[in-house]
Amino acid sequence: MAGGSIPHFQNDAGHRMIEIGVREFMCVGANPPFDHPHIFIDMGDEDEAVCSYCSTLYRYSPSLKAGETNPPGCTYADQAAA
Template sequence: MAGHHSIPHFQNDGGHRLIEIGVREFMCTGASQPFDHPHIFIDMGHDDEKVCSYCSTLYRYNPSLKADQTNPAGCVFLSKVA
């Protein structure tokens, strides 16, 4: 499937201070290209929050969300296929 990742990727085009996500292991991409940063793997472990060391976005685990959902909506990164 085009644009599908086995590990969810999230972006912060809106400059949100906090993004709630439904997974504890994910990739942060920063913003959409060309304003992205190196796509880094983040593992919350048993914690409920983790800050991206590149863009300082605070990610919070929310078990009521699915792996492809965010709060606020629209923060799931979808790769563009040529």
């Protein structure tokens, strides 16, 4: 994802698994103030990765765009940067 911003995802609803359209991303856990350290996750050639802080399973889905998630609404936008 060189030259672009890294998508951030959150899991306020406590989903076991979130499908995303990228293999490199940041997991923030829940939205602030209940977030965990924002960590970079790189799936490499794999289609799944588990966040080491919140245990959310992220699964790559090529049918989704970079900021899309399934279930919907798991994309995180930093309000301070907006």
